[in-house]
Amino acid sequence: MRAGAEEQAFAAWLLELGNGQLPQSEDGLIELPMGCLEQGDLINAVFERALRGKELLNDCAILSPNNADSLVVNEAILALLPGATKTYTSVDSVICDSKEEQNNYPLEFLHSLTPTGMPPHSLNLKIGAVVMLLRNLDTRQGLCNGTRLRVQSMQDHVVEAEVRLGKYAGRRVLIPKIALTPSDTDLPFMLRRRQLPLRTSFAMTINKAQGQTSERVGVYLPEPVFTHGQLYVAFLRVRSLDRIKVKLQAGATRTANVVYSEVL
Numbered sequence: 542m543r544a545g546a547e548e549q550a551f552a553a554w555l556l557e558l559g560n561g562q563l564p565q566s567e568d569g570l571i572e573l574p575m576g577c578l579e580q581g582d583l584i585n586a587v588f589e590r591a592l593r594g595k596e597l598l599n600d601c602a603i604l605s606p607n608n609a610d611s612l613v614v615n616e617a618i619l620a621l622l623p624g625a626t627k628t629y630t631s632v633d634s635v636i637c638d639s640k641e642e643q644n645n646y647p648l649e650f651l652h653s654l655t656p657t658g659m660p661p662h663s664l665n666l667k668i669g670a671v672v673m674l675l676r677n678l679d680t681r682q683g684l685c686n687g688t689r690l691r692v693q694s695m696q697d698h699v700v701e702a703e704v705r706l707g708k709y710a711g712r713r714v715l716i717p718k719i720a721l722t723p724s725d726t727d728l729p730f731m732l733r734r735r736q737l738p739l740r741t742s743f744a745m746t747i748n749k750a751q752g753q754t755s756e757r758v759g760v761y762l763p764e765p766v767f768t769h770g771q772l773y774v775a776f777l778r779v780r781s782l783d784r785i786k787v788k789l790q791a792g793a794t795r796t797a798n799v800v801y802s803e804v805l
Contacts (some may be wrong), residue, residue, distance in 0.1 A: 543754060543780045551782045559773040579759065579786035584618055586786045587759040588743070592621060599671045599689050599705040600756040603744040604775050606766050608657050614744035614761060622667050627695045629664040629718075631736035636722075646730060656723035657746075660736045666692055672702065673742035673749075676721065683709030687749070689742055690714070700737060747775045755779060760787045 544552040563571045633651040652662040670692045678684040690702035700716045
């Protein structure tokens with residue numbers, strides 16, 4: 542649906558990828574089109590034009606299979622933006638059956654946790670940073686889980702941001718700190734975190750990017766993708782093949798579910 546009339550070859554390849562019909566090696570590996578591999582700096586390849594003001598920051602994204610890698614990439618890109626960084630720290634607590642059990646989880650441990658769908662304990666922001674809303678705050682005004690915003694001003698307990706996409710693009714909203722609990726976690730307790738329901742959104746997990754369209758996308762694969770379907774979701778985010786770059790970690794080419802033909 543995203544591919545134009547001149548991108549029918551790309552559209553046909555996407556369907557084969559999504560249906561698991563691409564040729565595979567004995568190891569279950571597939572080949573990507575040669576132009577997809579990024580041998581240099583993936584951040585520069587995806588965001589160089591945006592950082593120079595030639596494109597909007599929210600039109601670019603780097604996708605990775607897991608949450609931890611996206612957090613690392615977000616911090617690296619945030620450091621490239623001009624301006625001072627403001628750090629918002631959360632207030633964490635646990636919900637357990639007994640007070641004695643709560644004593645087993647010190648604050649230092651709670652601060653180190655960032656479950657899926659939760660903001661980090663230390664949230665670093667800058668004016669102009671692209672962030673993603675992590676909770677439904679006001680669906681009638683377009684403030685839904687997954688909405689991308691751009692930071693306009695920062696106060697001690699609230700952030701003013703501008704909606705970047707959709708029906709309410711351009712609207713400025715105030716995002717306060719709220720109490721959050723993870724919707725899905727393997728932790729043996731319930732984490733309660735009072736924090737801004739935001740995350741920097743230069744990079745995100747492949748699953749979180751479903752349904753979005755970007756001008757430029759990077760796919761960061763320090764380890765294998767989970768399934769060919771996950772890779773399919775990543776490639777669906779762009780309109781043409783020349784808008785996506787894949788970065789494989791050195792030494793990962795023989796174990797990843799995706800390989801580059803010149804490496805084999």
